[in-house]
Amino acid sequence: MTAIVIENLGRSFVTTTGTIRRTQKTVTALDNVSLTVEPGELFGLLGPNGAGKTTLTRILSTVLLPSSGRAEVLGLDVVRDAKQLRPRIGMVYGGERGLYWRLSGRDNIQYFADLYLVPPEVSRKRIPELLELVGLKDRAEERVEGYSRGMKQRLHIARGLINDPDVLFLDEPTIGLDPIAARELRTVIADLHNAGKTIFLTSHYMYEVDALCQRVAVVNKGQIVMMDTPAALKQLVANLEVVEVECLSVSSEAINRLRDHPRVEAVHVDNRDQVQVLQIQAPGGVKYVPEFLHLLDGANIQKVVTRQPTLEDAYVKLLGKDAISV
């Protein structure tokens, strides 16, 4: 049986503005999304902020209803069979919210063990195992308010696993974590996948889905732009070279001049503190570096490097201007 089946799923939200003369606006968060995830697969949903990743996760984890289409998890309809589905899935949202900060890590997990009706004899054994898995065994009795962001995130994972779910939804689990904490969390996710769990992971970090996922769907503005293996996504940019130009004051006119260059396929601007890094994708890009620099005259160029394309570049190519800085 397929673990997740999504057919023509749509979701829109109505927002209102104004106090006395209220005007309504409908925002489409998901537009005709279809995909499947096989049992034991680690599937990634990649996209910029506002692409619809969290909306899809919330629908699949039964806390949000779709506006159109249908979705099944473990053969159960997420709308009609929510009651039967909930004990069999786990969900982990990114960020620090969603925990009882004034209680200890152990109390948090114990409470959700009770809510999921995990038999006491099972939870007595499982809770220490989960605390060990996420590296919180020695801090389990401390209040969550004293935990670092990474520790809270790992506690989220432990909580999401308390019912030993068949399918685990991870919504941007490494968001806001420092590189070491994010790497530790990715190790936990990889271990869960190796243990046979079906995992649905959303992220806007390309290297994360590249390192973890067997297949990935790139989503933008509520629609799936492409769905394949990370290797196949990289093939999209296999013939390209990437020229990275670090500058202090590049104008939008200069960027447009670059985009109009006949050999340039995409230009992505990444704002990093005081500098802007232009990632210029072009076949045989190295040969055209002098031309690119000429077009960027006055941009106060600090550094120029060329490199082979990565999954991130495939993402930039697919999303164009909608790709965000990562």
Place this chain on the structure above:
Amino acid sequence: MISHFLGLLRVVAASFNMQAKERATNQLFVGTLLILPVIFTILSVSTYIYGGKADFGLYAVIGAGMVGIWNANLWTSGRIVEGERRGGTLSALIAAPTPFPVVLVGKSLSNAVVSLISMAMTFATGLIVFRLPLDIENPFAFIISLLLTLVAMTSLGLVLGSFFVLTRNAGAFIEVANYPIFILSGLMFPLTILPFWLKPLSAALAPMWGNLALGVAAGLVAGNPWLIDLYLIGLSLIYLLIARALFTQVEYRVRRDGSLETF
């Protein structure tokens, strides 16, 4: 069936403990529980003494205790839901296999039991500050009425709680609803001074019947306390049925509107 029921009881107990642990760390809640009843008792009893009705002292003490209990219940149904929403735990609770009202019952009962401290504080204030003779005519009926009042107020709290899941402004609603309910329930002034057209509204409120049952058991009002207790039981059942129906609708609406995380 039995194991399912036992499982739900376990959730009620877990939510009860969880709430007690959380509240124990909340100084504002402790303040509400300990200080507010004392202030209300002093104001209320002083008003009656100044008005030449010192024999209404016990009535004022019971009323002030009921105010404390009701405050703790509104805290439960309103602030808890609002707190869960702000803390991001509301969607996790709704997504759990246990029905959310069962969680709320546990948390409400926890606050209700703790709110008995309010009643103790008002009696202590009456005895120590005003040296009132707080003689209860039928102590056994008084205790039973007090427990049934807690159940009825918790049940009414569940009805309000369903609205609080829908609204983002439970706190503002609590502020607005508090004092009209005190007045309509006769917690601040005797019901006899209320106009006739307000009395049906009073009859639908658990605090009014609770206050009456305690007054009768204490010997302040003529009547049979057990009959009023029966009414409290019936009212609790009606509240629970309404709460159950409302929660089904409310859960559907928050899933439809995507409002579990908005505040």
